Amino acid sequence: MASDTLTNTARTDAQISGLDALEIAGRDKETSRGSRLWAATWPKLAALAIVIAAWQVVVWSGWKPPYSLPGPLVVGRELLAQAQGPQLWEGLLTTLRRAAVGYVFSVAVGLLLGLAVARSTVLRAAIGSMITALQTMPSIAWFPLAILLFELSEKAIFFVVVLGAAPSIANGVISGVDYVPPLLLRAGRNLGARGLNLYRYVIAPAALPAIVAGLKQGWAFSWRSLMAGELIVVGISQTSLGAQLTYSRELSDAPWLLSTMIVILVLGLVVDAAFGAADKAIRRRWGVLDQAGQ
Amino acid sequence: MTSTTTAPGSATTAVALAGVTKVYGRGANAVLALDGVSLDVAPGEFVCLVGASGCGKSTLLNLVAGLDRPTGGQIGLAGQASPGLMFQEPALFPWLTVEANVEVPLKLRGLPRAERRERVAELLRTVHLADFGRKRPHELSGGMRQRVALARTLALDTPVLLMDEPFGALDAMTRDILHDELERIWSERKLSVLFVTHNVREAARLADRIILLSSRPGRIIYSTEVDIPRPRRIDSPDVAAIAAEVTERLRTEVGRHGQ
Numbered sequence: 001m002a003s004d005t006l007t008n009t010a011r012t013d014a015q016i017s018g019l020d021a022l023e024i025a026g027r028d029k030e031t032s033r034g035s036r037l038w039a040a041t042w043p044k045l046a047a048l049a050i051v052i053a054a055w056q057v058v059v060w061s062g063w064k065p066p067y068s069l070p071g072p073l074v075v076g077r078e079l080l081a082q083a084q085g086p087q088l089w090e091g092l093l094t095t096l097r098r099a100a101v102g103y104v105f106s107v108a109v110g111l112l113l114g115l116a117v118a119r120s121t122v123l124r125a126a127i128g129s130m131i132t133a134l135q136t137m138p139s140i141a142w143f144p145l146a147i148l149l150f151e152l153s154e155k156a157i158f159f160v161v162v163l164g165a166a167p168s169i170a171n172g173v174i175s176g177v178d179y180v181p182p183l184l185l186r187a188g189r190n191l192g193a194r195g196l197n198l199y200r201y202v203i204a205p206a207a208l209p210a211i212v213a214g215l216k217q218g219w220a221f222s223w224r225s226l227m228a229g230e231l232i233v234v235g236i237s238q239t240s241l242g243a244q245l246t247y248s249r250e251l252s253d254a255p256w257l258l259s260t261m262i263v264i265l266v267l268g269l270v271v272d273a274a275f276g277a278a279d280k281a282i283r284r285r286w287g288v289l290d291q292a293g294q
Numbered sequence: 295m296t297s298t299t300t301a302p303g304s305a306t307t308a309v310a311l312a313g314v315t316k317v318y319g320r321g322a323n324a325v326l327a328l329d330g331v332s333l334d335v336a337p338g339e340f341v342c343l344v345g346a347s348g349c350g351k352s353t354l355l356n357l358v359a360g361l362d363r364p365t366g367g368q369i370g371l372a373g374q375a376s377p378g379l380m381f382q383e384p385a386l387f388p389w390l391t392v393e394a395n396v397e398v399p400l401k402l403r404g405l406p407r408a409e410r411r412e413r414v415a416e417l418l419r420t421v422h423l424a425d426f427g428r429k430r431p432h433e434l435s436g437g438m439r440q441r442v443a444l445a446r447t448l449a450l451d452t453p454v455l456l457m458d459e460p461f462g463a464l465d466a467m468t469r470d471i472l473h474d475e476l477e478r479i480w481s482e483r484k485l486s487v488l489f490v491t492h493n494v495r496e497a498a499r500l501a502d503r504i505i506l507l508s509s510r511p512g513r514i515i516y517s518t519e520v521d522i523p524r525p526r527r528i529d530s531p532d533v534a535a536i537a538a539e540v541t542e543r544l545r546t547e548v549g550r551h552g553q
Contacts, residue, residue: 015471016422023435187385190359190378191450192402201398205389286388287432 070255078255079262087239092263094240095230098154102161103222109162110169110218111211117170118177128174131167139164139225143232157229165222172214176207209282216275223268241267307372308454308486309335309358314367316353327353329511330367337372337453340480340487342501344494344540346548350512351490355379355456358488372486377454378447382462384439386431392418392442393427399449417445420479437468441475448479455480457489461496470528473499477525494544498536499528506540508547516543 052072059071066074082088117123117131142160150156180203188202230242241264248257316328327350335341343351356362358369360376371377386395393414400410418424421441431439440460447455461469477500480487491497497504498520506516518540522532 013422016475019468019471020422020426020435020438023437024433183381183383183385184387186361186379187381187387188398189361190376191399191446192375193398197402201402202387205387208389282389285430287430288388 067252068254070258075255075258075262079259082256082259082263087244088260088263091239091241091244091260092267094238095226095242096267098157098161098230098240099223099226102158102226103165103219105158106162106165106218106222107169107215110166110214111173113166114170114173114214115177118174124174131170131174134163134167135171135221137163139221140228140232142225143229146229147233152233154233156233157226160229161222161225164225165218168221169211169214169218172211172217173207176210176214177203179210180206209279209286212275212279212282216272216279219271219275223271227264306336307334307370308337308339309333309372309377309488310368310370311354311358312368312370314354314357314364314369316350316357316362317365326511328357328364329513331507331512331514332367333505333514335454335486335488337486338484340489340500340502342497342504343488343490343507344492344497344504344544345507345512346492346509346544349507349509351492351507352458354507354512355458355488355490358454359456371454373453375450375452377452377456377488378450379456380440380443380447380458380460382459384431384436384443386439386442386446388431390430391427392423392429392431392434395431395442396446396449399446413449417449420448421445421475435468437464437472440464440472444476444479448483453484453486455485455487457487459491460489462491462493469496473528474525476500481524494537494540495528495533497540498522498533499526504536504540506543506547509551515547516540 055072059066059069063069070078113131117128139160142163143156146156146159150159184202184206185198188198193201227242230240231246234243234246241260244260245257245264248254248260311331311333314328314331315326318325318327331354333341343354345351353362357364358371358377359379361379386392387398390398396414396417397410400413405413414427415424418427421444423438423441423445426434426438431442434442443460461472464472473496476487479485487500489497489500501520504518504520505514507513508515518536520536522530522536526533
């Protein structure tokens with residue numbers, strides 16, 4: 001029954017390549033890198049211009065005296081001056097170091113916790129909902145306790161940063177593992193992936209988008225907690241962006257205060273853009289970029 | 295990986311099912327999905343399982359693939375490895391390229407890199423996708439994806455291929471071509487195929503033997519040999535005649551449930 005020579009092979013070959021060519025025609029829409037970059041950039045530049053203009057208008061209106069609300073030009077000059085002195089960079093470095101250490105620690109705790117809860121039904125029943133509850137706790141509310149436990153130290157800041165960020169990351173891992181399509185699991189098992197291999201070849205990559213979303217949210221939480229911590233836990237010998245905000249307010253130095261805020265804002269935007277790029281790269285690989293609307 | 299005591303596959307059977315029963319749930323809610331299904335697939339034989347909804351076709355394939363355990367009866371397989379299984383959807387890994395998808399089972403079997411690359415190239419040539427190895431699944435059409443899935447399943451190197459309505463979601467033209475392809479690959483590789491479909495024409499086009507399952511519970515109610523010479527065409531009168539006969543039986547079976 002299997003011995004017949006199949007004479008229609010040549011016909012089939014031609015049909016197959018013809019059909020393939022028809023079906024995937026016009027799927028590759030290539031736009032140049034430059035025009036894509038411009039398309040992504042100009043709305044942001046326009047928005048920035050509008051914000052600065054509005055700010056200037058408010059200043060001109062005389063709503064507040066210039067010593068509490070200086071104009072963009074004054075703040076810009078202050079920012080330039082700050083950029084030339086060591087103080088801003090020292091503060092920036094301290095803040096970035098704390099952000100990095102706190103975040104790495106949060107990621108480690110979050111990933112382990114998420115994986116443990118995703119794997120074990122007992123753990124899930126026990127602390128699954130507690131993780132979400134932890135997320136609803138405003139991180140600033142942890143500080144009094146943190147200061148009692150660790151005094152006015154970096155440890156207090158890290159304590160709050162990890163408590164704020166780790167639950168988000170853990171939740172990302174849990175939902176990522178939960179929503180792996182069952183069909184892919186069946187396919188993976190049929191292809192010979194069992195136990196740890198199933199995690200390596202199917203579950204981990206399938207959960208990656210949700211994990212990245214969790215990492216992104218975790219970053220947002222840890223950044224906020226860090227800023228709150230630096231505002232409250234001043235008095236540590238080192239200068240930091242948060243400490244500089246506090247000092248500038250105490251000295252009623254509005255241009256300094258606003259220029260520090262701009263630095264914090266830009267830092268947040270840069271990191272957010274990095275996460276956005278990672279997220280987009282994943283979605284492009286998966287071919288879900290169009291459905292997600294950009 | 296079949297869970298029951300594996301009856302050693304002899305030279306004359308590739309898959310041997312003896313009185314296989316599957317019950318879902320317990321007590322009053324228990325549903326009998328398969329009731330005493332006995333079936334032998336000879337090496338190199340192409341068997342199509344046809345039935346209406348609820349006949350337990352997919353359940354049967356899952357049991358043979360070792361993804362589920364039978365409640366009773368025995369399943370015997372020739373060879374050690376569990377058979378390759380194809381689904382209605384390609385179930386490709388979207389994060390991997392076409393090549394990397396086909397490579398997964400080879401990696402899991404621990405083949406060295408050079409050999410893997412060779413095998414992947416060979417398998418992609420087999421399914422006429424040699425030029426598409428670097429693409430990602432979402433860049434391909436439905437028919438092409440299903441061919442990648444076929445190549446990936448073939449990479450398991452199992453003598454038995456289980457197919458769960460693999461062409462059900464494709465348009466008629468693509469399906470027609472994939473029938474030719476599957477027939478060619480099956481005959482070249484001397485595979486034993488257990489193919490589930492609700493498309494009677496498709497069964498008559500492909501099968502050496504068509505087996506009709508009843509619905510709720512699934513039992514074998516009819517079986518017929520198809521000795522139309524190959525290669526066949528889906529629009530040939532011989533195929534149509536067989537299909538008409540099986541359809542008639544299927545109608546009777548479905549009608550039984552309306553009374």
